[in-house]
Amino acid sequence: xxxxxxxxxxxxxxxxxxxxxxxxxxxxxxxxxxxxxxxxxxxxxxxxxxxxxxxxxxxxxxxxxxxxxxxxxxxxxxxxxxxxxxxxxxxxxxxxxxxxxxxxxxxxxxxxxxxxxxxxxxxxxxxxxxxxxxxxxxxxxxxxxxxxxxxxxxxxxxxxxxxxxxxxxxxxxxxxxxxxxxxxxxxxxxxxxxxxxxxxxxxxxxxxxxxxxxxxxxxxxxxxxxxxxxxxxxxxxxxxxxxxxxxxxxxxxxxxxxxxxxxxxxxxxxxxxxxxxxxxxxxxxxxxxxxxxxxxxxxxxxxxxxxxxxxxxxxxxxxxxxxxxxxxxxxxxxxxxxxxxxxxxxxxxxxxxxxxxxxxxxxxxxxxxxxxxxxxxxxxxxxxxxxxxxxxxxxxxxxxxxxxxxxxxxxxxxxxxxxxxxxxxxxxxxxxxxxxxxxxxxxxxxxxxxxxxxxxxxxxxxxxxxxxxxxxxxxxxxxxxxxxxxxxxxxxxxxxxxxxxxxxxxxxxxxxxxxxxxxxxxxxxxxxx
Numbered sequence: 368x369x370x371x372x373x374x375x376x377x378x379x380x381x382x383x384x385x386x387x388x389x390x391x392x393x394x395x396x397x398x399x400x401x402x403x404x405x406x407x408x409x410x411x412x413x414x415x416x417x418x419x420x421x422x423x424x425x426x427x428x429x430x431x432x433x434x435x436x437x438x439x440x441x442x443x444x445x446x447x448x449x450x451x452x453x454x455x456x457x458x459x460x461x462x463x464x465x466x467x468x469x470x471x472x473x474x475x476x477x478x479x480x481x482x483x484x485x486x487x488x489x490x491x492x493x494x495x496x497x498x499x500x501x502x503x504x505x506x507x508x509x510x511x512x513x514x515x516x517x518x519x520x521x522x523x524x525x526x527x528x529x530x531x532x533x534x535x536x537x538x539x540x541x542x543x544x545x546x547x548x549x550x551x552x553x554x555x556x557x558x559x560x561x562x563x564x565x566x567x568x569x570x571x572x573x574x575x576x577x578x579x580x581x582x583x584x585x586x587x588x589x590x591x592x593x594x595x596x597x598x599x600x601x602x603x604x605x606x607x608x609x610x611x612x613x614x615x616x617x618x619x620x621x622x623x624x625x626x627x628x629x630x631x632x633x634x635x636x637x638x639x640x641x642x643x644x645x646x647x648x649x650x651x652x653x654x655x656x657x658x659x660x661x662x663x664x665x666x667x668x669x670x671x672x673x674x675x676x677x678x679x680x681x682x683x684x685x686x687x688x689x690x691x692x693x694x695x696x697x698x699x700x701x702x703x704x705x706x707x708x709x710x711x712x713x714x715x716x717x718x719x720x721x722x723x724x725x726x727x728x729x730x731x732x733x734x735x736x737x738x739x740x741x742x743x744x745x746x747x748x749x750x751x752x753x754x755x756x757x758x759x760x761x762x763x764x765x766x767x768x769x770x771x772x773x774x775x776x777x778x779x780x781x782x783x784x785x786x787x788x789x790x791x792x793x794x795x796x797x798x799x800x801x802x803x804x805x806x807x808x809x810x811x812x813x814x815x816x817x818x819x820x821x822x823x824x825x826x827x828x829x830x831x832x833x834x835x836x837x838x839x840x841x842x843x844x845x846x847x848x849x850x851x852x853x854x855x856x857x858x859x860x861x862x863x864x865x866x867x868x869x870x871x872x873x874x875x876x877x878x879x880x881x882x883x884x885x886x887x888x889x890x891x892x893x894x895x896x
Contacts, residue, residue, distance in 0.1 A: 372470075373397055374492070376478045379678060380884045381671075384575045388467035393496045396477065396489065403479035404488055410691035411482035415441075415557040421693050422685055424482075424557045445555035446526065452519035452564055453529060455507030460517070460796075462500045462532060467572025468514070469495045469521055471678075472563065480681035481562035482693065490525055490553050491563075497548040502530035502538045503569075509780060510701035510791030512684060514569035517792070522563035527552030558685075558693075566682045570704040573795035574674050577711055578667060579889075580802045582881040584809060585663050587868050588718050589623045589877065591812045592656035593630035594831050595725040598819035600640050600736040601649040603631040606657060619668070620661025622878035627657060629875045634828030636820065650734075652724035659721050663714040664880045670707040675884045677704060701791030705774035708794035715801040716763070716770040719808040723756075723763045726812045729819050730756050742818050742845065749848040752815050755855060759811040762804045769797040810859030813838070813867060818845050830874045837861070837870035 371393045372383045386392035414421045420435040436444050473491050476483050501524040507516025523529030524541040533539035545552060555563075596603065604610075606628035612621040631637050648654060685693045730752065732740045743751025773794035779786040817835045820827045821844045827835060841857045843849075861867050871877065883889050 371395055374400060374474065374477050376400070376474050376681075377679065378885075379474050380887075381575050381578065381674070381678070382883055382885075382887075382889060384467055384470060384572065384678075385579060387470045387495070388463045388572065388576065391498065394470065394473065394492050396492060400477045400479075401485050401488075404477060404483065404485045407479040407482050407687045408484050410687055411558050411693065413691070414693055422695050424685075424693060441557050442554060445557075445560035448560035449519050449522045449526060449555070449564070450528070452515050453523045455504030455516040455520060457505035457507075459532070459538070460503050460505055461799075463576065464569065464573055464799075465500050465503050465517075465521070466495065467576060468503070468517060468569045469501075471568035471572055472518060472521070472566050474678075475566055475568070475681050475683060476562060478681040480686045480688075481683045482558045482687045483562045484556065484559065487525070487553050487555070487559055487563075490550060493548075493550050494524060494545070497550065499524065499541075499544055499548060499550075500532040501541070502532060505796065508569060508792035509778070509785070510567070510570060510705055510789035510793070511785055511787075512699040513564070513566040513682060513701065514792055515564050517569045518564040518566060522560070525553050525563070526555065561685075562683055565684050565699050567677060567680075567699065567701045567704055567791065568682075570701050570708065570791040570795045571674060571677050573799060574670060574704060574708055574711070575678075577708075577795075577798050577802050578671050578674065578881060581663075581667055581711060581715065581805075582879065582889075583865055583868060584715075584802070584805050584862070585623075585660055585667065585718065586626065586877050586879060587809055587813075587862055588660050588663075588722060589626035589656070590630055590830075590834065590868060590871050591722060591809050591816060591862075592653070592660065592725065593627045594813060594816035594820065594827075594834070595729065596627070596649070596653045596656070597631055597634055597636050597827060597831055598816045598823065599649075599653065599725075599728055599734075600636070600643075600646075601653045602641075602646075603628060603634070603637050605649070605654050606631070611657065617661055617665060619664030619666075619880060620657050622664055622880050623660040624657035626877045629877065630830045630871060631828055632830070632875070634831065635825040636823050636827055639825045650724075650728065652721050652728065656721060656725075659717060663718050666710050666714045667881060670711050671881055673703050673707040678884055701789035702774065705789040705791030705794045708791060708798045709770075709772040709774050712766075712794070712798045712801045713770045713772075715798075715805045716766040719763045719766050719805050722808050722812045723759050726756055726759055726815050729815050735819065738819055738822055742815065742822065744845060744847045751848070752818065752851075755811055755815065755851055758855070759808050762808050766801050766804050766808075769801055773797065806863040807859045810862040811855060813862060814842070814855060814858040821845050830871050833874045834867055834870045837866060 530538040741751030743749040773790040
């Protein structure tokens with residue numbers, strides 16, 4: 368993991384975002400970047416002295432933009448903007464989200480398109496590098512003009528005001544924390560207030576992290592699907608290469624089918640019934656797993672492309688153009704990210720839905736090919752995994768509800784100046800819940816499929832057997848009923864940490880499809896350690 372990220376606005380990658388947000392990597396500003404920021408600031412200073420009002424430099428903001436602000440009131444204007452816009456409520460969002468948001472705002476400031484002073488940019492970097500995390504509330508952003516309230520909570524800290532996360536996780540005053548770190552609060556000047564808050568950085572940061580988590584989980588879904596197919600005496604023939612890419616050339620489907628085919632190769636359980644006529648065709652939840660997971664992969668590709676474009680954007684209003692002019696625009700609107708976040712939440716819900724259907728089949732003696740009801744040791748005396756499946760079904764039900772798109776909603780605001788908003792922050796917030804729930808659903812499927820395989824007389828294959836063996840280092844195998852919650856939690860952690868997929872890939876590599884902005888094909892396990 369990179370210890371330091373050089374802040375080149377045109378070269379920052381998804382991996383860099385993960386390194387800073389989740390692993391505490393430091394940020395440094397190259398001299399060439401510092402100079403381009405200074406050049407843009409000189410243009411803003413010139414406009415600030417001009418008699419003609421310029422939006423964001425010498426006027427009010429939003430619906431109040433018609434007022435020309437005199438020189439002696441402009442510092443107060445900046446303070447008022449940040450204080451009034453830091454109006455979020457609710458629980459604090461996760462520190463990793465705030466760190467991603469801060470890094471991505473810093474990246475836009477470093478483009479030289481916002482007109483911020485180099486010393487203000489440096490203070491932002493110093494706060495991030497010191498591990499000072501502003502207290503950002505859950506609610507407050509409409510995703511237009513960007514993530515105003517969350518970014519304002521961060522800007523307030525640069526001023527030495529507001530709240531930050533203390534050592535024990537509670538909110539503490541920012542001023543003393545900055546002083547202890549040797550950081551001098553900034554006195555904002557013309558244009559800087561808008562430059563600090565007019566961005567889509569919170570939405571983008573959450574999508575970048577979700578992409579890496581979901582890539583890991585989609586590959587894990589290939590694994591858990593294969594384990595369910597094996598344990599329920601399904602066939603691996605439908606996953607053969609000749610039945611996928613040549614006949615239906617979706618790249619995601621081909622990758623998922625290849626993963627499932629590899630996971631089931633050389634399985635004694637699968638081989639034991641190759642000549643049997645017990646089933647003509649497997650149920651859709653088994654047979655069509657690559658089609659569903661493959662579509663999820665292709666949706667991740669779309670979302671990654673959207674996020675990569677945003678990661679090369681300079682989101683602010685107004686912006687400083689190369690000729691030194693300052694121009695208003697609408698690039699802060701979060702629609703592209705809102706749509707991507709909503710699509711990913713739908714993908715997560717569908718992956719969870721088909722995984723739950725596979726688990727449900729394992730519970731039913733009419734469909735699980737000779738296993739006890741609910742995989743219980745002594746059905747009637749023992750309930751087995753009956754309620755574990757209930758838990759999984761409850762998770763899936765909630766995921767379906769939060770898959771309803773946020774981006775199709777809009778509540779006009781700012782005296783009808785902002786009369787169509789993206790709700791991208793809300794879309795990204797519910798996406799995080801969907802990702803967490805998908806890991807839980809897949810953890811329960813893996814737990815159930817491993818128990819079902821252990822109950823067969825034949826051994827599982829090399830890949831699935833390695834996964835079950837690694838799971839059994841933490842979680843017991845079949846037996847009489849026992850307290851399940853801790854074991855399910857261990858199974859979920861086994862999935863979410865990447866150890867389940869890692870155990871499989873130690874035997875055979877899996878196909879991965881997520882491409883970073885530097886062209887490198889990565890997957891989530893690389894960036895979670």
